[in-house]
Amino acid sequence: MPEELFKTVSSSRVSQVIVDQIRLLLKEERLKPGDRLPSERELCVHFGVSRVTVREALRILEASGLVEIRVGARGGAFVTTPDARQVGEGLATLLSLSPLTAAEVTEARLVVELGIVPLIVERATQEDLDALRVMCDEHTEALERGEYTMELSADFHTRVAACTHNAAIKMLVESFHGPLLMSLRQAQTVEPQMGRLGSKEHRDFVEAVAARDLDAATATMNAHLQRTASRVKEEHAEGDTAG
Amino acid sequence: MPEELFKTVSSSRVSQVIVDQIRLLLKEERLKPGDRLPSERELCVHFGVSRVTVREALRILEASGLVEIRVGARGGAFVTTPDARQVGEGLATLLSLSPLTAAEVTEARLVVELGIVPLIVERATQEDLDALRVMCDEHTEALERGEYTMELSADFHTRVAACTHNAAIKMLVESFHGPLLMSLRQAQTVEPQMGRLGSKEHRDFVEAVAARDLDAATATMNAHLQRTASRVKEEHAEGDTAG
DNA sequence: AATGGTTTAAGGTCATACCAAAATACCAGC
DNA sequence: GCTGGTATTTTGGTATGACCTTAAACCATT
Numbered sequence: 001m002p003e004e005l006f007k008t009v010s011s012s013r014v015s016q017v018i019v020d021q022i023r024l025l026l027k028e029e030r031l032k033p034g035d036r037l038p039s040e041r042e043l044c045v046h047f048g049v050s051r052v053t054v055r056e057a058l059r060i061l062e063a064s065g066l067v068e069i070r071v072g073a074r075g076g077a078f079v080t081t082p083d084a085r086q087v088g089e090g091l092a093t094l095l096s097l098s099p100l101t102a103a104e105v106t107e108a109r110l111v112v113e114l115g116i117v118p119l120i121v122e123r124a125t126q127e128d129l130d131a132l133r134v135m136c137d138e139h140t141e142a143l144e145r146g147e148y149t150m151e152l153s154a155d156f157h158t159r160v161a162a163c164t165h166n167a168a169i170k171m172l173v174e175s176f177h178g179p180l181l182m183s184l185r186q187a188q189t190v191e192p193q194m195g196r197l198g199s200k201e202h203r204d205f206v207e208a209v210a211a212r213d214l215d216a217a218t219a220t221m222n223a224h225l226q227r228t229a230s231r232v233k234e235e236h237a238e239g240d241t242a243g
Numbered sequence: 244m245p246e247e248l249f250k251t252v253s254s255s256r257v258s259q260v261i262v263d264q265i266r267l268l269l270k271e272e273r274l275k276p277g278d279r280l281p282s283e284r285e286l287c288v289h290f291g292v293s294r295v296t297v298r299e300a301l302r303i304l305e306a307s308g309l310v311e312i313r314v315g316a317r318g319g320a321f322v323t324t325p326d327a328r329q330v331g332e333g334l335a336t337l338l339s340l341s342p343l344t345a346a347e348v349t350e351a352r353l354v355v356e357l358g359i360v361p362l363i364v365e366r367a368t369q370e371d372l373d374a375l376r377v378m379c380d381e382h383t384e385a386l387e388r389g390e391y392t393m394e395l396s397a398d399f400h401t402r403v404a405a406c407t408h409n410a411a412i413k414m415l416v417e418s419f420h421g422p423l424l425m426s427l428r429q430a431q432t433v434e435p436q437m438g439r440l441g442s443k444e445h446r447d448f449v450e451a452v453a454a455r456d457l458d459a460a461t462a463t464m465n466a467h468l469q470r471t472a473s474r475v476k477e478e479h480a481e482g483d484t485a486g
Numbered sequence: 487a488a489t490g491g492t493t494t495a496a497g498g499t500c501a502t503a504c505c506a507a508a509a510t511a512c513c514a515g516c
Numbered sequence: 517g518c519t520g521g522t523a524t525t526t527t528g529g530t531a532t533g534a535c536c537t538t539a540a541a542c543c544a545t546t
Binding site for chain 3 (some may be wrong): 039040041045055058069070071072073074076215
């Protein structure tokens with residue numbers, strides 16, 4: 001008896017069916033960001049299910065980052081505009097719970113951030129360069145005041161990624177520097193000389209990009225990232241995999 | 244009156260509080276993959292809330308890919324082992340709804356898959372090479388039978404990424420080739436000569452890696468990816484950004 | 487005009503009941 | 517003794533209906 005005759009009876013949850021329907025509407029753009037779904041009670045009669053079921057569906061959609069739920073009059077479920085921050089955050093959440101070592105994530109980061117240097121050298125606009133230079137100045141000042149944090153460094157790397165003018169890449173790098181993933185790395189405080197060196201490398205990189213000097217830019221970024229990587233490794237005392 | 248006296252009362256959702264608590268247990272590894280949470284009714288009395296609330300919390304955790312819910316006796320919420328497939332899927336869901344163009348994603352993919360070639364050349368084991376060769380043979384056969392699909396190609400790239408022996412990178416590449424993201428790209432069917440050429444490039448790449456020839460491996464992969472990229476671009480008729 | 491209460495629409499929570507599915511235990515029949 | 521069906525129990529899934537909280541809008545008083 002060919003068992004292909006019987007399609008796996010998917011007695012999936014009613015709430016899941018509702019989720020799928022709404023998700024489909026989103027995909028087909030029949031629901032656009034900012035739109036408001038009917039109220040829970042309206043959805044009940046619309047789908048012919050109880051409010052509990054509708055609410056479960058909304059919880060799932062909310063957890064997936066597809067809708068945002070506001071209470072009060074004029075409240076309801078609103079389709080969210082999917083921004084990079086959210087995507088990166090969701091990614092980071094899963095990453096932080098997956099069995100990845102800090103060394104692995106750092107290496108992945110190294111590949112990406114080094115791989116995009118050619119794009120940056122090629123595409124960075126004057127605006128990009130100005131913004132980066134301003135950032136470097138601010139960081140120098142923060143350093144003087146002893147207020148230089150990893151977060152500032154992360155901001156720099158994120159802004160650099162934006163120079164590719166590729167939203168996917170920007171998103172990727174942002175997720176590497178996301179808040180949740182940052183907590184993975186213990187090195188929140190930066191020793192003064194460390195920060196000073198890192199800050200100088202940032203500035204050198206910007207100038208190399210400004211000069212459209214791919215080799216110099218790559219070399220600078222490479223040295224910068226390798227130094228960070230080795231720090232992560234020694235912190236975790238498992239620096240025996242990489243050659 | 245100094246208004247700092249009053250701290251903003253945060254009356255977040257009860258279900259969210261429960262989610263946070265369980266998430267914390269996961270993060271602290273007091274709950275490990277495979278563990279089973281108490282039944283819904285037990286959680287009710289434990290948290291002192293109603294079953295509806297507990298269920299909403301479970302829906303959120305389930306949607307986040309942290310637990311899996313099974314029905315029946317001995318059912319309940321089980322902590323999932325976070326695997327790459329799941330991570331990639333969640334990522335792809337958001338990506339497919341974010342305003343990323345296929346061209347952008349393709350470029351990001353190009354950066355990553357090209358950037359990891361040095362790692363692969365350095366780290367690929369004999370097992371890796373054997374597996375890749377077997378894969379190439381199978382693909383050739385599939386090609387003869389006219390059964391060569393994009394999925395097979397995706398499998399190859401995923402297996403290649405695994406040669407880095409870095410779970411983060413493997414996960415990243417997998418997410419690029421995930422099922423949902425695949426649906427973004429229309430090119431599901433592969434024209435015979437296209438598949439033949441791609442398949443040959445796969446094989447050339449493997450041999451270059453086997454010979455530990457970084458330049459050849461990079462060049463081969465680059466050509467292969469560039470060809471794919473240009474196809475995506477022409478399909479979307481917006482190939483005017485890249486130089 | 488500004489303040490403060492009231493209405494109203496919406497989500498948030500609770501309690502109870504019943505249904506469905508899955509694992510187990512048990513029991514009849516061969 | 518083994519097989520196959522049936523009952524029970526455990527657990528999630530759904531439905532109702534009620535009540536509370538929030539936030540916006542509306543209105544009345546000063």
